[in-house]
Amino acid sequence: MSLYLSTPGLADRLAPFVQAGALLAGEAHAIDRLGRLAGEADAEVLLGCAFALRAPRVGDAGVFLDRLPDEFTLEREEPVVFDWPTAEGGAWTARVRQSALVGPDSASVPFCLGDDGLLQTRRLALYEARLARALAARGGLFRPDAPGASALDLDRLRADLALAFPPGRAADLQRLAGVLAVLCRTTIITGGPGTGTTTTVARVLRLLHGQAEGAGERLPHVALAAPTGKAAARMREALVVAAAEQPGSAADWVAGLGAQTLHRLLGYNPSKPSRFRHDAKNPLGHDVVIVDEASMIDVAMMCKLVEAVSPSARLVLLGDRNQLASVEAGSVLADFAAAVGTRIRLPPDVAHAAALVLGSAPVAAHLDAEAPPIASGMVSYTEAFRFSEPRIGHPIYRLADASREPLREAEHLGAALEQLLGRGSEGETPTPDSPVFHVENPVTGLDGALLDRVTRAYAHIIAPLLQSPTGIEARTGALAALDTLRVLAAHRAGPHGVVALNRAISERLRGNAREPWWVGRAILVTENDYEHALWNGDVGLVTRAADRSWVAIFPAAGAPREVPVAALPAHESAFAMTIHKSQGSQFDHAVVVLPSKSTPLLTRELVYTGVSRARSRLTLACPAPVLETAVRTRVRRASGLAARLRAQS
Numbered sequence: 001m002s003l004y005l006s007t008p009g010l011a012d013r014l015a016p017f018v019q020a021g022a023l024l025a026g027e028a029h030a031i032d033r034l035g036r037l038a039g040e041a042d043a044e045v046l047l048g049c050a051f052a053l054r055a056p057r058v059g060d061a062g063v064f065l066d067r068l069p070d071e072f073t074l075e076r077e078e079p080v081v082f083d084w085p086t087a088e089g090g091a092w093t094a095r096v097r098q099s100a101l102v103g104p105d106s107a108s109v110p111f112c113l114g115d116d117g118l119l120q121t122r123r124l125a126l127y128e129a130r131l132a133r134a135l136a137a138r139g140g141l142f143r144p145d146a147p148g149a150s151a152l153d154l155d156r157l158r159a160d161l162a163l164a165f166p167p168g169r170a171a172d173l174q175r176l177a178g179v180l181a182v183l184c185r186t187t188i189i190t191g192g193p194g195t196g197t198t199t200t201v202a203r204v205l206r207l208l209h210g211q212a213e214g215a216g217e218r219l220p221h222v223a224l225a226a227p228t229g230k231a232a233a234r235m236r237e238a239l240v241v242a243a244a245e246q247p248g249s250a251a252d253w254v255a256g257l258g259a260q261t262l263h264r265l266l267g268y269n270p271s272k273p274s275r276f277r278h279d280a281k282n283p284l285g286h287d288v289v290i291v292d293e294a295s296m297i298d299v300a301m302m303c304k305l306v307e308a309v310s311p312s313a314r315l316v317l318l319g320d321r322n323q324l325a326s327v328e329a330g331s332v333l334a335d336f337a338a339a340v341g342t343r344i345r346l347p348p349d350v351a352h353a354a355a356l357v358l359g360s361a362p363v364a365a366h367l368d369a370e371a372p373p374i375a376s377g378m379v380s381y382t383e384a385f386r387f388s389e390p391r392i393g394h395p396i397y398r399l400a401d402a403s404r405e406p407l408r409e410a411e412h413l414g415a416a417l418e419q420l421l422g423r424g425s426e427g428e429t430p431t432p433d434s435p436v437f438h439v440e441n442p443v444t445g446l447d448g449a450l451l452d453r454v455t456r457a458y459a460h461i462i463a464p465l466l467q468s469p470t471g472i473e474a475r476t477g478a479l480a481a482l483d484t485l486r487v488l489a490a491h492r493a494g495p496h497g498v499v500a501l502n503r504a505i506s507e508r509l510r511g512n513a514r515e516p517w518w519v520g521r522a523i524l525v526t527e528n529d530y531e532h533a534l535w536n537g538d539v540g541l542v543t544r545a546a547d548r549s550w551v552a553i554f555p556a557a558g559a560p561r562e563v564p565v566a567a568l569p570a571h572e573s574a575f576a577m578t579i580h581k582s583q584g585s586q587f588d589h590a591v592v593v594l595p596s597k598s599t600p601l602l603t604r605e606l607v608y609t610g611v612s613r614a615r616s617r618l619t620l621a622c623p624a625p626v627l628e629t630a631v632r633t634r635v636r637r638a639s640g641l642a643a644r645l646r647a648q649s
Helices: 010-020 025-038 041-058 090-098 120-135 153-166 173-182 197-215 229-244 250-255 262-266 301-309 332-340 348-358 375-376 396-405 408-422 449-465 470-482 500-512 605-613 622-632 643-645
Strands: 112-113 118-121 185-188 222-226 259-261 288-291 314-318 378-380 436-439 485-489 522-527 539-542 550-556 562-564 571-573 577-578 587-593 614-621
Touching: 010 025, 010 041, 010 522, 025 041, 041 090, 041 118, 090 112, 112 120, 120 301, 120 643, 153 173, 153 197, 153 348, 173 314, 173 348, 173 378, 185 197, 185 332, 197 229, 197 250, 197 288, 197 301, 197 314, 222 229, 222 262, 229 250, 229 259, 259 262, 259 622, 262 301, 332 643, 375 550, 449 470, 449 485, 449 500, 449 587, 470 539, 470 550, 485 500, 500 571, 571 605, 587 605, 605 614, 605 622
Parallel strands: 185 314, 185 378, 222 259, 222 288, 288 314, 436 614, 485 577, 485 587, 587 614
Antiparallel strands: 112 118, 522 539, 522 571, 539 550, 550 562
């Protein structure tokens, strides 16, 4: 491949990186033009800036040049050796720092270089700085700002708390989180599936309902949102179920709340995709904004969300800090956790208010006058309540917990792997029907017996639809049953990737037919379509309409709704999907497929995310050494947000 760049020597310097796929040709041409405009001709400096341009494409908010030569990897089986600039002792960073292209956050230059050596595009540096400032402004206690608004009724809160979080049914940590969500302007609750984050929020809504009811005021205007339509729908369903289990009159109110994507909440305009109708100058009109799957939100979107929430409103963020980060730049939820630490840390005013409700003993241990602004409302759950067996006892939770913190819980990782390999201390050999079952993958595709089991299960799911393509009961049943099983893969391409797995499953289900449309084909929407109210992450099934035309059906209140296949936005088959796209969903039986060799993409976060998608059964298809290597490999995203948050304290 030939590069035609105007800066002398730059084409030769960048060509090996472009040819190997480390940089895109467009990134090379962009940095060439920026260099010409700034009068920068040093090819080593421009190479560093090119990697800063690349960073958002791979999910990083920037790049640490000093670490790059030692840490850089490509998603390839064979390693590639590059001729890197000298980085020892900060030499490369020092050269870049002197460039006219680079400056501090306050400078009007294309790139910003922090004191910690993080090189970022100015756009991402400003988003991080704005987000840190916005969170600092929202820190501390909630104080009603609206004229005539009532102060919190702590006596009513204390009484309602005893009913919403009765002793013996909820952990003390959940009770504290519920109080903080009422007392604080911003609350972040992190925890994996089954730890009770949604239950806590349902109880928080009951507490807020009680505050309005006691003061004789209108009920708060609540927004429920998530990054994808699927996640938003699941969030609402879980909240309605959790609220229905609570005594009192709040359940009907919660059942009437809608849920939407973040884009829809903020007012997405296709003609101006980087801007939303609601921002700091035109904030949302809601009293409470609750956002699920916060780990999937990139730094730019999180900045716009926080800025758009009214200063007089509460913001509650839910997510799993151990899950995969957003596809776009940043690892916001993990950065929040890094800035705060693993313990709850309460500034004095928050600790005092919480003690008035809970008593001083449960709060005293969390007092910290030096806590960063977001610490006052950040709580991390680690205990799972979904499984009936004790913690670490259920095989799925044991594996998820071990992959979440393998260094801290090395013995649990070993025990989980022993269980997977059928060498458990109890002497029982797992079977395909066990809660956790491990199978070695062949070099290509799935194990034959596993493929047979998967296709038989999918055939059973779509059988009613084949018998009655237009029947409401058949459609409703098939859509509901579809979420009982999903194959999850680490990669899109390759012999164990989503494309190959979907092809193998589809060929068995549809027989010799080669048409793209067939009754029972599962599809995944991959972009938002406002005209047809279809959202990235929605899953549906293909079937026939009454006039025999092809349609896709999607879950809806009452009866599944039809969308002509010709009107579908971008989509793909969904019998198998990437682990990344499965975030926000759970399945009774998850079949997690990893490649036969370790790759840079296989990390602890990916394994944890895949494993925790399973409700009751998990099949893990991969070589055991690949699994063990993966759970000992952490995602290391370059970001400056945690440091900026700490600097705000």
